[in-house]
Amino acid sequence: MRITSVTPEDIRFPTSRNLDGSDAMNPAPDYSLTYVVLGTDEGTEGHGFTFTIGRGNELCVAAVNSLAHLVLDLDVDEAFAEPAATWRRIVGDSQLRWLGPEKGVIHLAGAALVNALWDLRARQLGKPLWKLLSDLSPEQLVDCVDFRHLQDVLDRDAALDLLRKAEPARAERERELQRSGIPAYTTSAGWLGYPEEEVRRRVRAGLEEGWRHFKLKVGRELEDDRRRVATVREEIGPDGVLMLDANQVWEVPVAIEWVNAVADFSPLWIEEPTSPDDVRGHARIAEGIAPVGVATGEHVHNRVMFKQFLEAGAMAYCQLDACRLGGVNEAIAVILLARRFDVPICPHAGGVGLSEYVQHLAMFDHVAVSGARDDRLVEYVDHLHEHFVDPVRVEGARYLPPARAGYSAELDAASRRAYRFPEGSAWRAR
């Protein structure tokens, strides 16, 4: 099977109209996809995307075109015979690399291509991605990972050891997964743009649906935030779990002061308290707010940054993003790093399509890497799933495993037409 075409599309959903997704740093996002279809000589397609929040999505589309020559004409079996080399080929072009390296637009676009390749591979083998990964041997899994710049903390042999330790339990973990899925938390109730009473109404609705873990956006005025935090704690009671998300707005000392000022409401974590590049700042915050944990990752741009956050004790919950990282291969690297430091994988989702992606990564982690653990919480937002051919299934606050072959990335054809920017009907109608 050979790749004969690489076709990116600019897909945008006008979510800023309702302030869905609003937070302290991102007041009005239009959730968007740089969507890629890989065509092959056998007719099977690979679908993948990267996620952005509106303006600038055209740059990721352009970057996919700039990278396309690295994927075009690839033989799929050959590409997956040496998966780390294939990954390095896509993210390591010596001239394009200057634009990152391994960060920003060029890495986001690389993720779309890498993810589409894995979707194609999973379809070719007739398995959902989580199952494909969970069936690989420890040797095959480490062959997917580029260990460059990781080896002071995790090298191939150490990663192999971790995977071999988990191997005997794989069958039992998979039965558990099929039986009851993996736990999720909801962000749908607590967007910053929602008035307090809307938050209360949504938390109550969530409790009725069986949710126990709720995330609230914070980062405006402290008093205002305290009131919102109190409202959620009041509604969910002492047994509910409350997470907070500041979306990068604080200075390091302000973050410490702020979190300690709401510690009486016992939040599980504070997410993105400051700049996502600030490893040392996060470590200082982690020290200053224990036992509240620091969660971060959605803007942590590559495995070298995760290595540092994890080793520094600056990340108690690893919120990897399936698009910010360079696709599946780098996500595997980060899952192994997190296992090395016994930090749970709690992937970033929401947006559009992110839940569809990350469920596969978290399920692979459950089956083949870190095993059963209740602190592996996958974010869930009840939004925009209806546009996907194989949408997530979340029941009783748990993600249930996808059965369909692929990486769940494919959009409905009608949605692709309607939300194409700027010519789709959803945008023409504005």
Add this chain to the structure above:
Amino acid sequence: MRITSVTPEDIRFPTSRNLDGSDAMNPAPDYSLTYVVLGTDEGTEGHGFTFTIGRGNELCVAAVNSLAHLVLDLDVDEAFAEPAATWRRIVGDSQLRWLGPEKGVIHLAGAALVNALWDLRARQLGKPLWKLLSDLSPEQLVDCVDFRHLQDVLDRDAALDLLRKAEPARAERERELQRSGIPAYTTSAGWLGYPEEEVRRRVRAGLEEGWRHFKLKVGRELEDDRRRVATVREEIGPDGVLMLDANQVWEVPVAIEWVNAVADFSPLWIEEPTSPDDVRGHARIAEGIAPVGVATGEHVHNRVMFKQFLEAGAMAYCQLDACRLGGVNEAIAVILLARRFDVPICPHAGGVGLSEYVQHLAMFDHVAVSGARDDRLVEYVDHLHEHFVDPVRVEGARYLPPARAGYSAELDAASRRAYRFPEGSAWRAR
């Protein structure tokens, strides 16, 4: 004066033909500029650029177009009445920010615009940029800086203190600068693609021109590298200064081992020993190779990263890049951070146009921030200066101060036509 047009151009020089600029990570760069001209209602233009190494330059051009609406129609006096807010406006658009934040293509493009704005301002005031900055009061200088996410290490007041301490000596520093410029080092002799005898020939030629500081690219086979290092040391004698540059190719333990294996040749620094994102790795290397220093910065993407490198003792020489950082405002922030930790500013140059830019920043540092110091070495490569309207003047291994108003960014009109990609004559002829 109001900005009435923002016009980017894709300019590329086919430098890969001769392996000029070759190193361990970048074997065949085509030095390129995303070149921007700001037009105004008064006719004065602002010129600026960001630097890339070839493929992908089109993405920075596209990103300038995506950012243009943030600059178009700006009143120049108003923009410079609140320079930090203007900077934040350009790098902080809430949707475009997702593509970084403050890194990669979107930040490189922001730098082109910010630098063009400063070029325009300097022309409007009739001063070269170094002089414009050196004439600003401490208060005006800190007003240029966005202190967000820096304040655990350097806030506005602490920065003001540093600048005020340097203020009484400004006049004397400026006289020194006019008299004898600031010291430089040369990279022209030691590209990795050059055979050993070519390196020897070039070092000899450099010595005859008055150079005493030479940088050599390393990072291939240790034995091969040792031979090249020995050659340079042999030629420059015990009083010459030798720097090494590995361009990111090593793992942390390999870097330590390698540098210690050439320590007998007494290099001043090892540059980019590993991933440019790896603050903790650089700190570990710095500990393991003292008294050899670690130099890095050309791929360090924003002030938050510099804050960490400097505070961690992971950067003994601060090689800021005028384009990787978000232009002049963020360069001022980094110069202040370096001053805070008493680390010399040794900017990244070479490429095309980088020397023209960074001389202004280093001269500003000399006059108004860190004062006279012989360890402030500005990189120099004798290459492509002939395309600029106001090229650098380097004599006796020292940069002499530009006299012409602006930021020395303007290309000759004929060069702009000839190297326009892909339609210019230099590319059509291939």
